[in-house]
Amino acid sequence: MTARAHRTAVTRSASPPRPVPALFPDRGEREAWDNLLTRQLIAADERVTDGAVMPTLDLAVFRRELAEFDFSGQLPLADLLGWVIAQLEQGVVHITHPRYFGLFNPAPTFPAQCADRIAAAFNPQLATSTTSPAAVEIEAHTIRAVARRAGLPPETAGHFTSGGAEANYTALICALTRGNPEFGAKGARAFEGPPVFYVSRESHLAWFKIAHQAGIGRGAVRLVATDGIGRMDPGALRAALAADRGEGSIPVMIAATAGTTNAGMIDPLAGCAEIARAAGVWFHIDAAWGGALIASDTQRAELAGIEAADSLTIDAHKWFATTMGCGMFFTKDAAALSSAFQVSTGYMPSNVAGVDPYVTSVQWSRRFLGLRLFLSLAAAGWEGYGRHVERAIELAALLRERLVARGWTIANHSALAVLCIEPPEGADDARAIVGRVLASGRVWISAANFEGRQVIRACLTHGETTQDHLMELVDALETARSG
Numbered sequence: 382m383t384a385r386a387h388r389t390a391v392t393r394s395a396s397p398p399r400p401v402p403a404l405f406p407d408r409g410e411r412e413a414w415d416n417l418l419t420r421q422l423i424a425a426d427e428r429v430t431d432g433a434v435m436p437t438l439d440l441a442v443f444r445r446e447l448a449e450f451d452f453s454g455q456l457p458l459a460d461l462l463g464w465v466i467a468q469l470e471q472g473v474v475h476i477t478h479p480r481y482f483g484l485f486n487p488a489p490t491f492p493a494q495c496a497d498r499i500a501a502a503f504n505p506q507l508a509t510s511t512t513s514p515a516a517v518e519i520e521a522h523t524i525r526a527v528a529r530r531a532g533l534p535p536e537t538a539g540h541f542t543s544g545g546a547e548a549n550y551t552a553l554i555c556a557l558t559r560g561n562p563e564f565g566a567k568g569a570r571a572f573e574g575p576p577v578f579y580v581s582r583e584s585h586l587a588w589f590k591i592a593h594q595a596g597i598g599r600g601a602v603r604l605v606a607t608d609g610i611g612r613m614d615p616g617a618l619r620a621a622l623a624a625d626r627g628e629g630s631i632p633v634m635i636a637a638t639a640g641t642t643n644a645g646m647i648d649p650l651a652g653c654a655e656i657a658r659a660a661g662v663w664f665h666i667d668a669a670w671g672g673a674l675i676a677s678d679t680q681r682a683e684l685a686g687i688e689a690a691d692s693l694t695i696d697a698h699k700w701f702a703t704t705m706g707c708g709m710f711f712t713k714d715a716a717a718l719s720s721a722f723q724v725s726t727g728y729m730p731s732n733v734a735g736v737d738p739y740v741t742s743v744q745w746s747r748r749f750l751g752l753r754l755f756l757s758l759a760a761a762g763w764e765g766y767g768r769h770v771e772r773a774i775e776l777a778a779l780l781r782e783r784l785v786a787r788g789w790t791i792a793n794h795s796a797l798a799v800l801c802i803e804p805p806e807g808a809d810d811a812r813a814i815v816g817r818v819l820a821s822g823r824v825w826i827s828a829a830n831f832e833g834r835q836v837i838r839a840c841l842t843h844g845e846t847t848q849d850h851l852m853e854l855v856d857a858l859e860t861a862r863s864g
């Protein structure tokens with residue numbers, strides 16, 4: 382049938398076709414499915430907590446089953462929900478497991494999970510305030526509260542992002558836009574020499590992808606040497622700036638890290654801010670995971686200097702433990718942000734900077750991400766989040782004590798809840814030990830490099846990890862120390 386004939390047939394049907402019930406069941410059925418799903422997820426969570434942290438799936442069998450979904454017919458939703466839950470139970474590393482000592486992917490807070498359900502039900506479009514005024518206001522209010530808590534001034538602008546990489550990308554675009562007013566029109570060609578920016582060699586290496594996306598090339602990333610304990614070396618930073626200037630490159634940004642990915646080290650923020658000011662370049666702080674320290678009255682001083690940032694990244698989906706895909710970007714220079722992302726179209730209901738998120742951010746259509754942090758913060762308060770952060774730091778101290786007593790060494794001295802562990806004399810190397818621990822399925826840890834040394838990395842940011850779980854980690858390491 383041609384497209385035209387098909388259109389004719391559709392318009393000629395006697396009464397409008399009913400919605401497809403498999404996609405849009407009626408209310409009574411939805412409630413039944415919702416209840417079933419809730420029960421199944423609670424049961425799965427219990428089994429996950431009692432079981433292995435590592436995937437136990439036979440991938441070949443799984444792929445054969447998956448291939449049978451040719452979508453040629455309709456299948457009962459109850460069977461489908463059960464099948465998917467069973468596959469995820471066996472087929473992922475369980476970051477929700479209290480014996481997951483992993484890459485600060487969180488076990489999400491319950492309010493954040495509620496937020497996801499609410500957002501899915503209303504599915505508001507957050508591109509403009511006109512379409513979702515309540516949702517846009519909730520996000521803006523939460524961003525203002527976090528900015529205030531971080532010590533940024535009232536004029537700070539910001540928004541929720543998909544994560545730290547998007548927020549860091551936003552920072553670079555702002556830096557380039559302020560660095561040269563012609564950047565928006567001409568791109569990197571606007572500069573008299575190649576634009577370059579500075580991060581430490583312990584920084585998160587999404588910076589290379591960010592430079593690539595921004596059109597200044599991966600060669601624009603300057604990996605500044607560290608000081609032997611994982612922090613950017615200010616002397617090396619000054620030398621790199623001078624060398625680049627001497628060669629005709631154009632420094633546009635210094636990005637300090639507050640909480641390096643591997644070792645949780647905090648670059649000298651005030652010192653880097655001073656160097657950036659003297660050099661006349663944008664100063665960004667990537668506090669994707671360390672930023673959660675702002676919640677704790679006793680620990681927030683570790684981030685002294687954060688208030689000097691032109692822009693700041695904090696991930697809600699790391700130590701703030703929202704569900705995945707939730708970062709935040711803040712900047713004092715609202716004008717640079719607006720000039721970097723402004724656009725005006727007739728088909729959008731409005732386009733006002735500071736009001737409509739799509740004209741000050743990378744994304745256009747936007748999910749209601751900020752509700753996850755709003756609900757969690759409102760339920761726990763800063764005080765509750767402070768305790769969440771402090772208990773993790775206490776657990777890290779306890780783990781350090783237990784391991785050192787058994788002859789292990791801790792290579793990093795982080796203010797955050799992460800340890801870079803070196804095996805005792807005569808034990809196997811870090812990678813071999815990690816391999817054996819993971820094979821046991823008892824706990825999840827990772828292998829990493831810190832200041833050129835191979836280490837075992839254990840992160841303690843899971844909100845439900847207890848001392849017993851910690852002792853199981855110690856035992857798993859002791860058992861795996863020799864082959």
Ligand SMILES: Cc1ncc(COP(=O)(O)O)c(C=O)c1O
Pocket residue numbers: 543544545546547549584585587638640641642667668669670696708
């Ligand atoms: C310090 C730091 N910055 C940025 C990122 C990237 O954040 P995301 O994975 O949320 O995009 C990470 C991720 O681990 C990180 O540790």
